[in-house]
Amino acid sequence: MNVRRLIPATAVAGAVALGITALSACSGPDTAGGSDGTLDVVASFYPMQYLAEEIGGAHVSVTTLTKPGVEPHDLELSPRQIGSLTDADYILYLKGIQPAVDDAITQSGAKNTMDAATLTTMETHGTEVDGHDHASDAGGHGDSDEETAGRDPHVWLDPVKYAEVARGVGTSLEKADPDNAADYRANTDALVKKLDALNKEYETGLKSTATSTFLTTHSAFGYLAERYGLTQEGIAGVDPETEPSPARIKNLQHIAERDGATTVFFETLASDKTAKTLAKDTGLRTDVLDPLEGITEKSKGHDYIKVMESNLAALQKALGAK
Structure with missing residues (x-):
């Protein structure tokens, strides 16, 4: 296992402090929402980014912690990225796939977060060889949390489960930004229809x-x-x-x-x-x-x-x- 993934809580806490300092130095007094009035959304990696963009539409400004080409399991967050979690209006992530992100969110104290893993049923998948379960090697990708250890986080590769997650994300965005709830609901319905069609194709x-x-x-x-x-x-x-x-x-x-x-x-x-x-x-x-x-x-x-x-x-x- 790549030891870079295991980040001590004290190190994360220090990075949070540094990140907040760096952000405050270049931010104005009003950091809630995007400069154009949109909801400032931070997504952990692409499957969460896609949901936020499709459901949020014109009402959100989405940034992702995992840049294109970066293997998400190995993600290491910069102090600035960690600091951005504190100022975000809404954070969408999937607990158990990126330990660095999970730890940073916990340490940031951000209130408006949505863990996509809570929006569908998580299961354990693996192959046992010589009495050894390969799923348990990577259960939670190094996450020691009993709730996530051993679970397969790749729910987005099942269009039906991904649709369940999409509906949950839509509902949470409605609560986070009630003024635009009708649009979030319509966008969610449109995305779920796409996912239903994809399921039928499969x-x-x-x-x-x-x-x-x-x-x-x-x-x-x-x-x-x-x-x-x-x-x-x-x-x-x-x-x-x-x-x-x-x-x-x-x-x-x-x-x-x-x-x-x-x-x-x-x-x-x-x-x-x-x-x-x-x-x-x-x-x-x-x-x-x-x-x-x-x-x-x-x-x-x-x-x-x-x-x-x-x-x-x-x-x-x-x-x-x-």
């Missing part, structure tokens, strides 16, 4: 396949696999930084042969070395299955919906959809 596109098993470097697709009757076999655990054991690699070779898997998937924000090595050893293809933790120029689409449609096409090809 249901239809994956209804009949030659195999239901897919291999991936990052076990981020447990919710998606469960939703559409597939089997995810991860090289690593829920955390993309977890190194697979030789026993796991050998087991995956057996699974691929047994289940007729054709493809080893890798992602855009992490190394593809292990996937390509496994594919070479087993005679399988490689392709991208994007966990949508960030949008970059390498992404196969400019937003959540487009990348999810690209993921569907990749799964259909890999699974032999009919």
